Amino acid sequence: MEENTDKIDWSILKVPLILFCVCLVIATLLVGGSYYFNNNLNKEYVNNKSIFQSISRRYLDVDQEEKLLRDYYPQFVKLFNQGIIGREKRLNWIEALRQAGEKIGLPSLSYSINSQEEHVPEYSINYSGYTLYRSSMELNLGLMHEGDLFKLVDYINQKAEGIYTLSECSFRMNGGEVKFEKSHANITANCLLYWITIDLAGGQEIEIG
Secondary structure (H helix, E strand, O other): OOOOOOOOOHHHHHHHHHHHHHHHHHHHHHHHHHHHHHHHHHHHHHHHHHHHHHHHHHHHHHHHHHHHHHHHHHHHHHHHHOOOEOOOOHHHHHHHHHHHHHHHOOOEEEEEEOOOEEOOOOOOOOOOOEEEEEEEEEEEEEEOOOHHHHHHHHHHHHHOOOEEEEEEEEEEEOOOOOOOOOOOOOEEEEEEEEEEEEEEHHHOOOOOO
16 A cells, blocks of 8 residues: 655644744744834934933033123123112212312312113114113313313213213303412303113113122
8 A cells, every 4th residue: 555645744743833933923023022112212312312412502501601600790790880780870970070079179060960761872782681771961060271171070980980971061261361269160161971871671670699
């Protein structure tokens, strides 16, 4: 009796086939799982990189701000104490004028100060949240001679806190005879000054801690 050689004995291959299918399923799961975890890790890496870059930028900004504070804050405080930045120091201006009149020996000196107003220069400036203000002061001076005015301006430059511009001055001779007497005003001068200050916009006050 002849054996049928074409017939496959599947019972022998059953176990290897099952093992192969199991291994194939496991391999597929591993490949799919590795792709899934790799994709998640890549997203997490991109997200963490973005967070790191954001933190780095903020750190650099803070570091730059600290550097600016170290470099410029002392100068800011100095300008504040000098009356250039912050609230006007009108009492100081008046006292400086009074002392100047006494020191120089002016025959007469009177003044009037108008309310503070925003100063708009002829050219555009970005003040970054600050505003330029000015207060006009009218001076009525009795002078022995023109040099008294220069002495007055020089004294104000040394003693007054703040900055100002001398906008205009007009002179008038008093009589035809010049008298060299301390109490006699040979010349009457009318001058207009603008005291300039920088302060926060909207009426807020600058405070130095």
